[in-house]
Amino acid sequence: MVQYCQNRVYSVSELQTKLSEMGQHVGSHLLDLLFVREQGYKRETKLLKMLLFIKTNFWKTLYGKEADRLEHSNDDERTYYIIETEHLVNKFISVPKDKAKLNCAAFTAGIIEAVLNGANFVSECCF
Numbered sequence: 001m002v003q004y005c006q007n008r009v010y011s012v013s014e015l016q017t018k019l020s021e022m023g024q025h026v027g028s029h030l031l032d033l034l035f036v037r038e039q040g041y042k043r044e045t046k047l048l049k050m051l052l053f054i055k056t057n058f059w060k061t062l063y064g065k066e067a068d069r070l071e072h073s074n075d076d077e078r079t080y081y082i083i084e085t086e087h088l089v090n091k092f093i094s095v096p097k098d099k100a101k102l103n104c105a106a107f108t109a110g111i112i113e114a115v116l117n118g119a120n121f122v123s124e125c126c127f
Contacts, residue, residue: 002093002104012099016106023110031118034058043119050119051080063088103127
């Protein structure tokens with residue numbers, strides 16, 4: 001997937017944007033599937049409960065384990081961080097020297113953004 005995107009863009013920022021867009025497509029479909037499976041057709045209405053759902057159930061479905069931590073920013077009350085010390089997406093991708101600033105976690109950020117937006121929590125995710 002990274003190679004597919006890499007052949008169609010000219011810069012690292014375009015590549016990360018493309019990965020994020022692909023992640024958004026995946027996230028929008030997974031959201032419905034997991035709410036049917038895990039929640040019995042019930043969607044979360046509180047932001048913190050939704051973020052905990054993403055940290056536990058959603059992350060476990062995607063990567064086989066829960067995310068390490070969910071942190072709330074001290075600077076901004078609307079900012080949260082899902083912390084993963086050794087992210088699976090970045091673990092098995094070797095980044096070429098000319099694209100040293102590439103962070104393939106943009107794909108995961110796109111997934112999370114689509115999940116939150118699909119659950120009616122307007123969000124902007126970065127990596």
